[in-house]
Amino acid sequence: MTKFEGKVVIITGAAGGIGKATAKKLAEQGAKLALVDLNLDAVQQAVSELGLSDANSIAIQANVANEEDVKAYVKATVDKFGKIDGFFNNAGIEGITANVEDYPTETFDLVLNVNVKGAFLGLKYVVPVMKKQGYGSIVNTSSGAGLIGAPGFVGYNSSKHAVIGMTKVVALEVAPFGVRVNAVAPGVINTRMMRQIEKNTVPADAEGARKAFGAAVPMGRYGEAEEVANVAVFLLSEDASYVSQSIYTVDGGQISQ
Numbered sequence: 371m372t373k374f375e376g377k378v379v380i381i382t383g384a385a386g387g388i389g390k391a392t393a394k395k396l397a398e399q400g401a402k403l404a405l406v407d408l409n410l411d412a413v414q415q416a417v418s419e420l421g422l423s424d425a426n427s428i429a430i431q432a433n434v435a436n437e438e439d440v441k442a443y444v445k446a447t448v449d450k451f452g453k454i455d456g457f458f459n460n461a462g463i464e465g466i467t468a469n470v471e472d473y474p475t476e477t478f479d480l481v482l483n484v485n486v487k488g489a490f491l492g493l494k495y496v497v498p499v500m501k502k503q504g505y506g507s508i509v510n511t512s513s514g515a516g517l518i519g520a521p522g523f524v525g526y527n528s529s530k531h532a533v534i535g536m537t538k539v540v541a542l543e544v545a546p547f548g549v550r551v552n553a554v555a556p557g558v559i560n561t562r563m564m565r566q567i568e569k570n571t572v573p574a575d576a577e578g579a580r581k582a583f584g585a586a587v588p589m590g591r592y593g594e595a596e597e598v599a600n601v602a603v604f605l606l607s608e609d610a611s612y613v614s615q616s617i618y619t620v621d622g623g624q625i626s627q
């Protein structure tokens with residue numbers, strides 16, 4: 371019997387690097403998955419790439435910042451599978467790279483809307499289901515940018531600090547009901563998001579930016595999506611049964627808390 375046999379997990383941002391890598395590991399361990407993403411084609415593609423069956427998976431297009439979409443993905447999951455054991459609250463966007471005086475207000479609004487309101491709405495609608503069940507594990511995706519400052523990232527850093535705040539609040543609210551809430555705080559991870567951040571940061575030399583970001587990591591390299599997925603899967607599993615309100619950095623030693 372594998373660890374996630376019979377378990378139901380929702381993943382947002384499931385078509386992206388970290389979301390898909392986590393879906394793969396959970397599927398290999400027998401989980402039933404609700405894969406949620408803004409990009410329907412990409413999330414359907416993920417379902418077929420991972421070889422998931424109709425009986426064991428559902429692909430849902432949703433904007434995590436839209437309350438009706440969030441209600442709908444939670445309802446679709448419960449209607450199909452009858453419960454939610456795990457929730458990987460992971461969708462996010464990077465915004466742009468600019469110092470505060472040049473940072474467009476509309477970009478700030480957009481980043482906060484997706485990364486903060488999106489994560490909040492996921493918690494708002496998944497928590498009641500888990501409280502009623504009397505069990506469940508939630509993993510929010512913050513970032514190293516949620517723990518330290520990084521010049522040029524006022525929107526993204528503000529949003530990921532907020533994700534840590536809501537992780538701590540909600541963990542305390544739901545602990546008496548058998549529900550755990552933790553966060554992963556990845557460093558520089560090899561996904562579409564870092565390719566975009568490299569271009570945004572040094573448009574004339576994205577490759578140079580990549581080398582510099584990698585060199586700043588004590589382990590001297592980017593992390594892979596699978597390395598974040600391993601930690602998310604642990605926190606979602608019963609192996610982490612006494613772990614809550616914890617922030618797990620996955621960053622090659624870059625940040626010391």
Ligand code: NAD
Pocket residue numbers: 382383384385386387388389406407408409412432433434435460461462463464484488511512513514555556557558559560561562563564
């Ligand atoms: P990614 O761009 O590969 O994946 C993000 C996914 O989220 C995409 O599939 C995208 O379509 C989806 N998404 C974006 N906006 C959405 C919305 N409004 N509603 C629903 N889905 C939406 O990037 P990733 O690296 O896999 O990022 C996953 C999470 O990890 C994000 O929260 C990101 O901030 C965080 N993170 C990434 C890194 C990194 O270096 N890659 C570091 C720290 C934290």
